[in-house]
Every structure is written in C-alpha cells, then in structure tokens.
Amino acid sequence: MAGSQGEGWRPARPAGWRRRMARLPLLMYRAGLGPLFGNRLLVLHHTGRVSGLDRTVVLEVVALDREVPAWTLASGFGPTADWYRNLKESPRTTIQVGSHRVPVTAHFLSAEEGGRIMARYAPRHPRVARRLCAFMGFEVDGSEDSFRRAGERIPFVRLVRSPAPGPAAG
Template sequence: MAPAAPHRPGPKRPQPPRGMKRRLARLPIALFRAGLGPLFGSRFLRLIHIGRTSGQSREVVLEVVAHDPADGSWTVASGFGPKADWYRNLRHTPQATVQFGRQYHAVTAQFPTPEEGGRIMAEYARRHPRAARALCRFMGFPVDGSGAGFGAAGEQIPFVRLETAPERSRAV
C-alpha cells in the first residue's frame, strides 16, 4: 500500500455530484467506450483502474493537465481532493490503463510532491489561464491570476503523473 498523500490541508473541497448531475458527469465514459475518445482531443483521458476495496475495474474521465508524448506520461489533478475514489484507488494500486483518443496505454501512477504540484499548476495556468482560474475557483482556492497564486494553489492540489510501460501499450 502506498504511503498517505503528503498534501497540506486546504479549503473545503467540493463534493462529487450525485443523481442526475453524476449521470451527466459520467457521460464521457460512454463516449470513450464507443470509440469517440478523439472528440475530446488531447484535453481528456479515460482512466481504467482497480477499486481498492472491491477489486473491480473502475473508470473515470479526467482532464489532462500536462502530457509529454516524448516520455509517454500524462498528469491529472484530483479536483475533489485526496479523498476522491479514483485517487485513493491509485494510491492503493498504482497500475492502471489510460485510454487517450483511441489508444490504450498501461500506466503506473506516480505522486508528485506539493512543490512539484505548484510548478505543474503554474505551468498549466500559463497554458490555460481561464481553465486554471475555473479549477481553482471550483476547489475553493483564491488566486489573483499570478503564477505565484496558482503555484500556491497547486501545492495543495493532489496531482498524479501516469507513466507508460511502453511494451504493454496497444492501439484499438
């Protein structure tokens, strides 16, 4: 079992959606399953992972914060904090599969330090300022729009780097 997340306490996290909002939030999973992953471009991926208590396969579609095609890695953030089920599942079993477009990749989850998270968020804010402001607002972080403000928020956001195992990746 992986050690506990080293993230500092932050503002009260938003709660995951329930009912109809949850159904709508999970709609992208069906689109990925139907082979329509390319509709999402390079901004989203489907993460297929193992539930920590059930041992069953679980799925979630996540926004890609950073993608490095050279080393085959994706970085995602847990918008619902370190208690999000997918995040806790990866801490328990870091091996998973990513669907990016129509490609499937075997990955292993790595957990950046809070300082690395600050750099990741500052870089994301530079590339996608409106999305970064919206993410911070959603998570309850006050940001002034400066790189320092995004960096401070990023130190409290749990990020996950999904690194490929090249010999196990496949196309569909």
C-alpha cells in the first residue's frame, strides 16, 4: 500500500514559500475572512503538549455531520503531526468555522472508520483524495477499495461539539 517509504515515514513539512502558502488560510481567518471557506476549512486551537502554549492550524474538513454537530479531519502528516499529538494529550478544545467559535472534544477513529470515511470522501473530491494519498505515500488506483485501504492507514479525528468551552479558547 505504501510506496517505497517504511512505516515510520511521513511527508516532509512545507518550508519556504510552500510554508507561507500553507499558512495563508490562517492569516485570512485572522483577518476576518474565515466565512469565505464555508464548512470546508476550520481553525483548530490546540494546546502544545510540551510548551503548554496555544497553537492554531487550519485543516480541511473531510466530513461534516450537521445534526450532532461534528467535524472529521484527516492527519496528512500521520499520527506524529503536532496537532494530532496535542489533541491526544488534551482532547477538549475549540475550533473556528467561518466566524463561529465552537467548543469540541476530539474522538480518534478506528482504522475501519477511517477506511469508510475515505471511501465516501474520494468520489466527492477525487483530485484532493488522490493528492492526499500520494502525499502520504499510498498508491491508489481510483477504486473505492484502494481508497478504503489508504483510509485505514490515515489517522482520522472527529471533533464533536462540547457543552462547555475547551481550555484552548484562543
């Protein structure tokens, strides 16, 4: 399933102009332009597990459940991504969707759930799904089954609305 990379491999973090481009949505949120992203992107506020400092990152919403409400995210840098590890340490936090701040609790999904999510996501966003899989070193042939297998290896997190604000209200 994975390319030539081993189990511990993870994509390189963006540097230089790519890092600046990756941070552009956060700057747009800070400028009050978050509503332009609709429900497609959100700002995750999280607490650094070592530093204890408030951190923020903009992430793509892979699935949205409006009834609960809940937002599902994929960790494109795998289980060693800082935001993912920080949520493991402190699962109660706050997100910003559009111009709304929402207290949430992180729930880490099983490999089987991740596979089902990716199999549903890929037909709706085929180019992005292929890019995510390639970025992580997974080979997909475009079939539902290949996306399901890739999704079983991608860490997914569901952020469920909480009754009270999390500690990293930002």
